[in-house]
Amino acid sequence: MQCRIGCGACCIAPSISSLNKAAGERCKHLSTDNLCQLFGRPERPKVCQDFKAAEWVCGSTRQQALDTLIHLEQQTLDD
Template sequence: MECRLGCGACCIAPSISSSIPGMVNGKPAGVRCIQLNENNLCQLFGKPERPAVCHNFKACSDICGNTNEQALTIITELEQIT
């Protein structure tokens, strides 16, 4: 599955413990990453300063569902149970 451009669910729903430029302590679950622009695109995509956890995330239908809304719901639920 290809990532849906403009979704941004993986940059909002999960907590990220790794340092992110502009968020040195990572980000809590449900908080929009500071590197997510107004079009829900990662400003660090393809750059070496992008955290490994973000780089290693691969979109799949089990996690991302069929819509951006489903992705946000699924990732939020996974975050809550882990």
């Protein structure tokens, strides 16, 4: 699956510890049109580089992606 251009759910819903980013907070490297400003650059965090869009995570809409990622984030906090 290809990333939905302008979705940004993976840059909002989860926490990203290497960027000191809390869950639900917009990444400081996310542009106003929801594009990663570090994409393809060496300083992009490994966790971001390793994330691959998948239908089971991203669903068919941006809202589905946000809902799934929020749910997954909450599950990891409960453990």
